[in-house]
Each structure stands twice: as C-alpha cells, then as structure tokens.
Amino acid sequence: MSAAVHMTDPGPDGRFGDFGGRFIPESLVPACLEVEQAFRSAWADPVFRGRLDDLLRDYAGRPTPVTEAKRLSEELGVRILLKREDLTHTGSHKINNVLGQGLLTLQMGKTRMLAETGAGQHGVASATAAALFGLECVVYMGEVDTERQELNVFRMRLLGAEVRPVRSGSRTLKDAVNEALRDWVATVEHTHYCIGSVMGPHPFPWMVRELQSVVGHEAREQCRALLGGADPDLVLACVGGGSNAAGTFAGFVETGADLVGVEAAGGAAMDRGIPGILHGMRSYLLQDEWGQILEAESISAGLDYPGIGPEHSYLGDSGRARYAQASDDEVLDALQLLARTEGIIPALEPAHALAWLVGATRRGEVEAGSTVLMTLSGRGDKDAETVMGLLK
Numbered sequence: 001m002s003a004a005v006h007m008t009d010p011g012p013d014g015r016f017g018d019f020g021g022r023f024i025p026e027s028l029v030p031a032c033l034e035v036e037q038a039f040r041s042a043w044a045d046p047v048f049r050g051r052l053d054d055l056l057r058d059y060a061g062r063p064t065p066v067t068e069a070k071r072l073s074e075e076l077g078v079r080i081l082l083k084r085e086d087l088t089h090t091g092s093h094k095i096n097n098v099l100g101q102g103l104l105t106l107q108m109g110k111t112r113m114l115a116e117t118g119a120g121q122h123g124v125a126s127a128t129a130a131a132l133f134g135l136e137c138v139v140y141m142g143e144v145d146t147e148r149q150e151l152n153v154f155r156m157r158l159l160g161a162e163v164r165p166v167r168s169g170s171r172t173l174k175d176a177v178n179e180a181l182r183d184w185v186a187t188v189e190h191t192h193y194c195i196g197s198v199m200g201p202h203p204f205p206w207m208v209r210e211l212q213s214v215v216g217h218e219a220r221e222q223c224r225a226l227l228g229g230a231d232p233d234l235v236l237a238c239v240g241g242g243s244n245a246a247g248t249f250a251g252f253v254e255t256g257a258d259l260v261g262v263e264a265a266g267g268a269a270m271d272r273g274i275p276g277i278l279h280g281m282r283s284y285l286l287q288d289e290w291g292q293i294l295e296a297e298s299i300s301a302g303l304d305y306p307g308i309g310p311e312h313s314y315l316g317d318s319g320r321a322r323y324a325q326a327s328d329d330e331v332l333d334a335l336q337l338l339a340r341t342e343g344i345i346p347a348l349e350p351a352h353a354l355a356w357l358v359g360a361t362r363r364g365e366v367e368a369g370s371t372v373l374m375t376l377s378g379r380g381d382k383d384a385e386t387v388m389g390l391l392k
C-alpha cells in the first residue's frame, strides 16, 4: 500500500474511497460549491496564507510546543511527546479551524457565521473568531449539552454570539448540526456555516483537515528535532468527528508511524458503525438495522457524535490508520494520571487517547521504548465540574 495516496486533495466530488461526497438538498449545492471554490483559491493564495499564519502566531499563540512527558514516560515504559493544543487561545485545537473559516467568511463577503457545538468548544471558538472579525454569530447547541456545559454557553454570550438551544431528537450534537444546516439553507446569501470538524458535505472534511494540518506539520518538525531526525513510532489522537486526529495524521501520513485514533467506547463509529449517510457525507455511523441513527454516549460531550469524518473511514478501511476505544472509567484514570505525573489537566477528549495508551502498554501491544507523539487537543478546565461529580 502506498502512503502517498492518503490525505491528498479529494478532488471535486470530495470522495475518500467509498466515503465522503456531498449528499445534500439541491438548495445547498451552490453554497457548498461556493465554499469549495473560495477555499481552493484562498488556500493557493500566499496573501491569504500569510494572513492566516499571522493570526495563528499573534492571536492563537502558535506554534504550540511539544512537551516531553518524562514522568509519564517512566510510568508507561514508552517515550511520550505531547503536542500542546491545550496551550492555544481558547484552549483547544478548534481555534485553528475557526480562524481559517472566519477569514474565508470575510473573503466571500459574508457577514454572518453559523456553528454547531457539542461540548461548547467549537461554539466558543466560533464566537471568538466572529468577535475578532466583526461577524454576527449564531451557535446551535443541543439542549442537553447546554445544560452540561453551562459555562461555555455563558462564554459564547459574553463574546457576543447568540446561542440557540436545539430541542429536537436527542437534543445533542447531531441535532444541532441538522438545525444549523436548516438555517444555512435559508440564509446562505450572507451566511457561512463554519462546521467544527472533518465532517459534513464536501468541501468541509477536506477543508477542516487542511486547516488543522498545522498541528501535524509543526509536530513532525518538533519531533525530528527531539528525536535526532527520526519520526515517532506511534502517533496518537482522540477522535470525535476527527479533526485534531486528521490534522495530526496529515503531518505523519507519509512517515512509517503507526497512526491510532481513539474514540469513546460509547461512540465508537469505526468499531460498531455501518456505512451510511448523515449530515451530507457517507461514512461509518452508529445506526440500527433500519438505518436509524443511534445516540452516542460518553462522559465527554465532545466525543458524543454518532459518526466519524469520512476520511477516517477511508484511512481505517485502507489500513493506514487504526481506531481503538477507551471507556469512561479508563478515561478518568488517565486524566488523573496525566495531572499527577506532568501537572497537566487534559480535557476529557484527549484523556481518551492517553487511556488507550495506558491499556495498550500494559497489554504489551506497544513495544517498550517506543516513541509516541500524542496530541493533547485541549485543556481540562471546561470539564472540571463533570470530573468532580464523577470522582465523588
């Protein structure tokens, strides 16, 4: 299998093998074509790229460091390097995507930005970018999530965004996406829908991967400096929709590194899903025998999406990446382990990646002495209350 065929431009139909595509109502086709064309020319334009790079540096705080996790490494018997997206402005990798799509919104001459959010992180990031660029911002959020993440709702409002609680379906992320798409159909002339992960219709999975690839490209250079020119043996990230993992993998897909994405056990679309169509894309989805979408369940609102980005479906089927799971209990243990060995409280999402690594090293599935690059996608402040409740 040639590594070179992976993570390239999927072309005008937006297919990653059998996955991806653009399964949307007729009324949204021109909007998606407009976004694709605008992104294609912006991404090839040194002026746009320069403006984005300036914002990533001066506003978001890039490049983020890679931290050698010495005490954790000793504990697990492997050499662990952490890519520190928790240290960005707003505290997660999501800022990389929204600065790119915010700039693109201006480029397209639009004045309003829509976003969906689960844990609230993408909503806060979108509200942040909208404030920075002077855009109107509406965030759709499942009612259940607004209750679980009250503080993030407040943050979005402080930043000037309107938060609309979604009361349909399971009242979580998947329903918020449906509502945002519905809004976009009616407002497309002046509105951009800023999708928060590598999901949705083409060009979003490709565009969001490209905007997040800064994580992987920086990390590869930083690893080479730390490892005397070598690449890590294993590259690890958590997967909700899959944007921090896709951005991370993009930097290493051409190396010999083993790529592992870790889903929540209760939302493991790659393990228990069946290919189907949702939110404009074909991908692995949790569904029953009649094709009804099942609810994902996890302690982490950011991982409770019943599908996975289409490129991950392809990377998994082709064997270039593999996907594993971590349970809620393992995740809580891993979060405390990182806090106590390194003084870093991670978000619950990246604690899934660490939880898998802890189990895999104990089971002997990862060779002792291996080098591991793990993306720490966000900081744990937003989850402190949830964790406090679970540890009582």
Ligand SMILES: *Cc1c(COP(=O)(O)O)cnc(C)c1O
Binding pocket: 092, 093, 094, 119, 121, 122, 196, 197, 198, 238, 239, 240, 241, 242, 243, 244, 245, 302, 303, 347, 349, 350, 377, 378, 379
């Ligand atoms: C949103 C979020 C995730 C999950 O999203 P991906 O698109 O899979 O990266 C993971 N970690 C953090 C900290 C998040 O906020």
